Amino acid sequence: MNRQEFIKKLQFELSKLPKDEVQNVIDYYNEYFDEAGPENEEAVLREFGNPSRIATQIKADFAVKQLSDKKSGSRQEGRKGVSAIWWIILGIFTAPVALPLAIAGGLFALAMLLTVGSILLAALFCLGAFFVSGIIAFVIGFSILFVNFVNGLFAIGTGMALIGVTALLAVAVVFVTKKLVQFSASKMNEKRQMKTNQTEGKRNE
Structure with a gap:
């Protein structure tokens, strides 16, 4: 797996998340690869591991951010809580663990x-x-x-x-x-x- 395949796989695994969240993640990993340089691409890929596992963690983190958001009203908090549970379940059962x-x-x-x-x-x-x-x-x-x-x-x-x-x-x-x-x-x-x-x-x- 090379850099392009890693990014493509990660983007696919995160396709159910909001587009801005996905873009932030992709930008972060692209920046990581750019700073490491082409000569260190294989080492970075070994460090990251399976993109599906990373996507699962990102989905769980996204759920936590929704649950811990204290600025919304009670009705919005209820909807966010249900949505957060959905992201956690989705993260668990879409990961190849x-x-x-x-x-x-x-x-x-x-x-x-x-x-x-x-x-x-x-x-x-x-x-x-x-x-x-x-x-x-x-x-x-x-x-x-x-x-x-x-x-x-x-x-x-x-x-x-x-x-x-x-x-x-x-x-x-x-x-x-x-x-x-x-x-x-x-x-x-x-x-x-x-x-x-x-x-x-x-x-x-």
Whole structure:
């Protein structure tokens, strides 16, 4: 494989990314080759390795940048989060990696997704149960208020308390979920930055 074949293969592997992202990557690697010179082309190709592997890392980095973008509104963040997950999945399954490694990575990701999903589903179920119970207690209390004032007032208070607890728990769930996403994104950013620094260090040597 020569320089032209490497660039062509890399560009093909990144064809699903935005055009400006692809162009930035291609410009970077072309500049790397230019600085190394034609006499060092083979050494640079050995250093880079498989362009498909590089494309997979770039797709994952692109996903991390989307997840860690804090300047967008909540609706845009939701769309970016889904898009980022898609890029990660696409990067995994379009790369010519060993099948056992791909299966293991996929199963691990699926297990994590199911675990987090189960926790969130249980939390939502509990929130729904508290909220519905609060509404029922409030309605019952109001309906018997003029028949049995004490019991009616107690039921209304209980209903309002349950609704209040639901609101507090909902805020807590949203806060914890947001922090977990930010923590995961920051860790992935650290890893991406470390690899970028290593690449820049090799380039400067």
